[in-house]
Amino acid sequence: MGKIFYMMGKSSSGKDTIFKEILKKKELNLHQIVLYTTRPARANETDGVQYHFVDEERLSEFQDAGKVIELRAYQVVGGVWKYFTVDDEQTDLDTKDYLAIGTLVSYEKLRDYYGAERIVPIYVEVEDGMRLARALDRERRQIKPNYDEMCRRFLADSADFSEENLEKAGIKKRFQNEELQKCVEKITEFIFQSK
């Protein structure tokens, strides 16, 4: 039986970094779930790689077919961009295991859709002060740092990943990301055991 290993954590907890490291481990044989979005592709993006870029009409077709597992909509200047997970032919849980990143809410939706035995949460945690310092370091390296947005995300994630919400979602196991390689090794071992 295939499983979806679902990585979550507050902003700058290191999800993206760990995700890439885990995918490099060929022995785990994990596949990616490519999300869908209605936002236009950026110049350096390729359809089917970062996202499947689709229009509202295609989204409606997926919705009518009951294939949209979770959807998030963001108001942006000039419209609304939607990001969503589709139960399409790329996800073959009979034979393959997957690695994905998401929010606590999207985790719960996938779990309700596929069943708890198929979705394994991987919650990454870093002490708040260290996490904020990493977020600031990362932001400083941007060509146009956006400190307002960094602070907004930091505060929003405190609420989204509150102890109460983690408890409600049934998240018990936590992986501390103090030292990257140690954390990656622990998660790799955990995935092997959970397969």
Ligand SMILES: Nc1ncnc2c1ncn2[C@@H]1O[C@H](COP(=O)(O)OP(=O)(O)OP(=O)(O)O)[C@@H](O)[C@H]1O
């Ligand atoms: N163990 C670690 N030690 C030091 N720095 C780390 C460690 N893990 C990640 N980082 C750094 O912390 C920053 C945040 O990591 P990353 O972008 O992977 O976080 P994220 O959880 O994906 O954040 P977001 O949700 O905001 O995109 C990056 O600059 C990354 O290089």
